Amino acid sequence: MKTIGILCAMDSEFALIREALSGGHTESVGRQTFYLAQRGEKQIVAAVCGVGKVNAAACAQMMISCFHASCLINSGVAGALSPELHILDLVIAQELVCHDLEERLLQNYFPHCSRFPADETISALAVSICQEQGLSCHRGLVVSGDQFVTDTAIKNDIVSRTHGDAIEMEGAAVGQVCYLNEIPFTVIRCISDGADDTGEMDYDTFVDKAAHRCAGLTLALIDRIG
Ligand code: SAH
Secondary structure, three states, rough: OOEEEEEOOOOOHHHHHHHOOOOOOOEEEOOOOEEEEEEOEEEEEEEOOOOOOHHHHHHHHHHHHHHOEEEEEEEEEEEEEOOOOOOOOOOEEEEEEEEEOOOHHHHHHHOOOOOOOOOOHHHEEEOOOOOOOOEEEEEEEEEEEOOOOOOOHHHHHHHHHHHHOOEEEOOOHHHHHHHHHOOOEEEEEEEEEOOOOHHHHHHHHHHHHHHHHHHHHHHHHHHHHO
């Protein structure tokens, strides 16, 4: 049976998913709790991994090594970098890159890859679900780093270096772990803020609504993955 892993950084992003998996049980690996449940023909392993790249990477590897996840979905909120993205828009990653690690280093040394492409089939399925539900969604470059960006000057610097569309703190780490393990993944995000000088206020206002919207799409997606 196929096992799909779902990682969210925060409780607010996980609430709807936890509710949908309420018939299952929990297991722990060290300090990390996993929610295991069956949904249709699929086994789901889901977790709140915490914020940042190390937490996301560790949790992703546990899902693969301990629970045999054969594909991963990272779901949560993000800041907009592209002017085309608005609060509550959905973003389905095309590829992911770290904005706080020189790409040259990952290119020149193992694993000789710094941009991690999301799985085309799973991502396209997410896009078609959005279209069916009349939700605004974009494919694009998602950039990740260990920094909550709410400063227009920092945002502009990251945009000029990466040309990213959305910014968050976990997706590229999940992408890198999946690349190393040779398993497919996708990253689904809903915009909570503009990562700019008013970003902190916008985030506080919209995080719950954005988190809920993203989780709804993730649940629809796991039901449709073949
Ligand atoms: N204001 C909150 C921030 C939590 S971290 C606090 O201080 O408690 C923000 C989380 O949402 C991360 O998991 C990240 O992936 C995502 N995120 C949303 N907007 C972001 C932004 N502008 N910059 C970086 N991460 C962002």
